[in-house]
Every structure is written in structure tokens, then in C-alpha cells.
Amino acid sequence: MSGTTTAAVRPRRRAAGAGANRWVVLVVLCVSLLLVALDATVLHVAVPAVTEDLRPGAIQLLWIVDVYPLVCASLLILFGTLGDRIGRRRVLLLGYALFGVASAVAALASSAETLILARALLGVGGAMIMPATLSILRQVFPDRRERALAVGIWSAVAAVGAAVGPLLGGFLLEHFWWGAVFLINIPLMLVSLPVGRMLLPESRGDGNGPWDVVGALMAAAGLFGAVFGVKRLGGGEPAASPFTVLPLLIGAGLLVLFVRRQRRRPYPLVDLRMFGRPAFSTAVGCIVLAMLALVGLELIAAQYLQLVLGLSPLETGLRLLPLTVAAMAAGLAGARMLRRFGPRRMVCCGFLLTAAAVLTLTAMGGADNAALLLSGFVLLGFGLETTLFGAYESMLSEAPAEQAGGAAAIGETSYQLGAGIGIALLGSVMNGAYAPGIARVPGVPAPASAAAGHSLGEAYDVAARLGGGAGAALRRAARDAFVHGLHVTLLVSAGLLLLGAVMALRLPRTMQCEAVPAEVPGPREAQRSRVSA
Numbered sequence: 001m002s003g004t005t006t007a008a009v010r011p012r013r014r015a016a017g018a019g020a021n022r023w024v025v026l027v028v029l030c031v032s033l034l035l036v037a038l039d040a041t042v043l044h045v046a047v048p049a050v051t052e053d054l055r056p057g058a059i060q061l062l063w064i065v066d067v068y069p070l071v072c073a074s075l076l077i078l079f080g081t082l083g084d085r086i087g088r089r090r091v092l093l094l095g096y097a098l099f100g101v102a103s104a105v106a107a108l109a110s111s112a113e114t115l116i117l118a119r120a121l122l123g124v125g126g127a128m129i130m131p132a133t134l135s136i137l138r139q140v141f142p143d144r145r146e147r148a149l150a151v152g153i154w155s156a157v158a159a160v161g162a163a164v165g166p167l168l169g170g171f172l173l174e175h176f177w178w179g180a181v182f183l184i185n186i187p188l189m190l191v192s193l194p195v196g197r198m199l200l201p202e203s204r205g206d207g208n209g210p211w212d213v214v215g216a217l218m219a220a221a222g223l224f225g226a227v228f229g230v231k232r233l234g235g236g237e238p239a240a241s242p243f244t245v246l247p248l249l250i251g252a253g254l255l256v257l258f259v260r261r262q263r264r265r266p267y268p269l270v271d272l273r274m275f276g277r278p279a280f281s282t283a284v285g286c287i288v289l290a291m292l293a294l295v296g297l298e299l300i301a302a303q304y305l306q307l308v309l310g311l312s313p314l315e316t317g318l319r320l321l322p323l324t325v326a327a328m329a330a331g332l333a334g335a336r337m338l339r340r341f342g343p344r345r346m347v348c349c350g351f352l353l354t355a356a357a358v359l360t361l362t363a364m365g366g367a368d369n370a371a372l373l374l375s376g377f378v379l380l381g382f383g384l385e386t387t388l389f390g391a392y393e394s395m396l397s398e399a400p401a402e403q404a405g406g407a408a409a410i411g412e413t414s415y416q417l418g419a420g421i422g423i424a425l426l427g428s429v430m431n432g433a434y435a436p437g438i439a440r441v442p443g444v445p446a447p448a449s450a451a452a453g454h455s456l457g458e459a460y461d462v463a464a465r466l467g468g469g470a471g472a473a474l475r476r477a478a479r480d481a482f483v484h485g486l487h488v489t490l491l492v493s494a495g496l497l498l499l500g501a502v503m504a505l506r507l508p509r510t511m512q513c514e515a516v517p518a519e520v521p522g523p524r525e526a527q528r529s530r531v532s533a
Helices: 002-041 044-054 058-086 088-107 112-140 144-175 185-199 213-234 242-264 272-276 278-308 313-363 370-398 401-438 446-452 456-466 468-506 523-532
Strands: none
Touching: 002 088, 002 112, 002 144, 002 185, 044 058, 044 112, 044 144, 058 088, 058 112, 058 213, 058 401, 088 112, 088 185, 112 144, 112 370, 112 401, 144 313, 144 370, 213 242, 213 401, 242 272, 272 278, 272 401, 278 313, 278 370, 278 401, 278 456, 278 468, 313 370, 313 468, 370 401, 370 468, 401 468, 446 456, 446 468, 456 468
16 A cells, blocks of 8 residues: 555656646756857957957958858758657757857967857757757646746747847957857857756657758758848849849759658658648748747848938847837737637737737837837837747647647748748838938939949938038938838738738637656656666
């Protein structure tokens, strides 16, 4: 009797310990995510200091900024599926180590070439970390209700990292040299490596068949070409340029071949049958549409705050801070909203709320309206995070547990592609609406008008060189044209968001919670069970 009772009590104790350990695991995963999110934006404010110290050329400076997201987006599928094969914790810990080493190299770089190489290695480390965090989260939170709360915390941390990056970079630059923006990663990685090794559980897929090395490289090269071409379009490069067209064509061709290869293989790298599930494919499409509609818009809004309203970079960051706070609130409340409303209504309402925020912001003009901007940014942040939370959670829950790494990589890749395409699309809309407004300003020569049509910042430079009445007229016309272009861009963005709301109607009506086992063993329990066996 006593032996039976003891045996019954012991599993309950282990289960309770495992339950508490899950949240510690979530903390470790969130620290990983915070570092990757910070590194994506922290360098932006350090660009002038890097330029003054290393004297990079224009092309080198572009690569210093862009090589990190470019390499990271290209390798997400490769490392996500590799984690499913050899172990997600193993890939994550290797990513920690590489991220720390690359941060040290970047901080001590004495040339532009060394910094570019270090940023590329940071991108490799980020690609190892990002899908591993989501796939391990999928493993340690098998109960969908708990997993929804974990995904909400995870997404809130991502929003914090993206927003805090420029502010932290500015603080470090005021007190130290530009390399300090990389050095902050090293102590955190030194802590994360042993803590992750002790606490994170190892998990992998079913392991059937060999890992498709050729397919992984094909996906990486295809995504590199596609993302590189999209980034050039977003940067205002000519669409007909061979340096834009060729990467896009080669990347698209390799991705088509990758899809065909995966369909033919008995053990594919990525099980494309996941896209046959309406909830999975719809969730991925919602992520792409949300980023497509809003990332380019955020960049344009930052230009509006600085160039039209004349705010400083710090004041601009503070004005955009309510957007981040609202996004954090939506992430933390996401689990409860998902249980109450279900994926369909949650994502659909998130799109509609974001569209309402975008339409509210069409009232922006040449004068500062702090109340309007505050309300618009709060609605924008809450609606966007609600949409992304519901879409990410639905995508992750629809994917089989053994394909968690591949599914997480698909979600992150769709996020990156949507952001890149959005910058290119909305940037083109903005330029198309802005340029005609300054084509014929009285007293301004045609060459000056053509140069001013490239951007509002360049228009201000041209106006300053012209001086007098013609310069003042060009400055006013450029401001009015920019505000008009912003309104047109906002309307296009609202249309895309409404399209997303219609797409979200294909998501499940209710949150379906599957049955889960009583215990999820940690690494030490799993090791003891193997020894006893």
C-alpha cells in the first residue's frame, strides 16, 4: 500500500517541478530573443560613429547595416530544420556561442571588412537562435492554453527588443565608443550558455531519413537572392537594374526548385503538406500581410516625425514608445483573448483595429497633433500585436511537434519577407505620390526639382542650397507633397489590412486544445530515465 502511494506521489511531484521549470525555460528563451531583436536595430543609431571611425564606402556601409538581417533571413529554414534533426537545444547553444564570438569580433573591428564579416556571423547566430526558441517553446508547452500565454510573453519581448535597441544604442554611444553596442551581448551569452545547457530540454523530430543537405543549401541560396533583391527595391534602387533583377530571378528559381524537390522526396526537409492545412497556410499569409502593410509605414512615420514635425531622434523614439507599450500589452493579454474569442475573431479584429488606427492617422498634417498621434500609435501597436500573436500561435499549434523547427523557420521567414516586400511596396507608393508634387515649383530649376523628388531629406538639402524665395517655396511644396504621399500610403496600407481581415476568416473559430501528457521531463529527468533503462 505504502509503495503504491509513494509511486503515485512521486510522478505528481516531478510533474509539478517540470511545470515550474517550463517558465524558467521561457525566461531563458526570452533572453535569447531579446538579444537577437536588439541586435537587429541597435546599430542604426551607431552608423554615424562607425562611418567616422572606419571610413567605409557607400556600398560597405550598406552591407554593414543589411548583412545581418539578410543572412539571418536566408538561413532560418536551414537551421530550423537542422534543429529538428540533430536537436534544437544543440543548435540554440551553438547559436549562443557564435553570437558571443561574433559580437566580440564586431566590437573590436578595425576595418569595414571585419565588421561586415562579424555582422554576417551574427546573422548566422541569429538564424540558429530564432527558430530554436519557438520550437523549444512548442516542446515545453504542449498544452495550448499555456503555450498561448508563453507565445504572448515571447512576442512582447520581441516588441521590447525592437523598440529598445535604438534607445540603448544611443545611451551607449553617449558614454562609450560604438563597439559597446556589441559588447553588451557577451556577458549575457556567457550566462545563457551554461544556464541553457542545464535547464533547456533537448528535443528533435522523428529523425526518419537523411537530412536533405542539398535542399537546405538550395533554400538558403534562394532566400538570400529573394531577400537581397527585395531589399534593393525597398532601398530605392532601380527595378530594372541587373543587380536587382538577377538576384530576384535566381532566388525565385531556386525556391521553385526547392519546392519541387521537397514534394518528390520521401523524407522532405520541410513537409509542405503543412500548407494544406487551412489554419497553417492562412496564419502564414496573415503574418506576411501584416508585415507588408505596416513595416514600411513605420519607417515613413519616423520620417514624418523628424522631417515634417522637426522632432529629434530621441523625441521621435519617445513618440513611438506608446506603440511598443500597446504591443506589449496585447502580447500579455493575447492568451486570454485567444481563449475567449478564438483565432478567427482575434486575428480578424486585430486587422480591423489596425486598419482603423491607420485611417485615424490620415488626419496627420503639417502641424503637430500629439493626441492624434498617441491614440493612433496605441491602436496601431495593440492591433498589430493582436494580429501577429493570433497568427503565430495558430501556425505553431497547427504544425506537428516533430516539424516545430521547420514551422518556426517558415513563420520567421514569412515575417522577414513580408517586411522587405512591404518596405519596397509602400516606399514605391510613397515616392509615386510624393514626386509629382514638387515637379513644377515656381523658380526652381528642373534638375533641382528632379533631385528633390528622391526624398524629403534631399529636398530640404536642395532648398537650403537654393536659398531665397525659391528655396522656401521648394521646402513648403516638399512638406505638403510628403504629407499627401503619407495619406495615400496610409490608405493603401488600410486596404491591405482589410484584405488580411478577410483572409483571417479561414482560421478556426475556436481554440482547440489537444490532450497533453501529464509530464514533460527536463534534461536531467530524461537523462536519469535513459540511465535507468
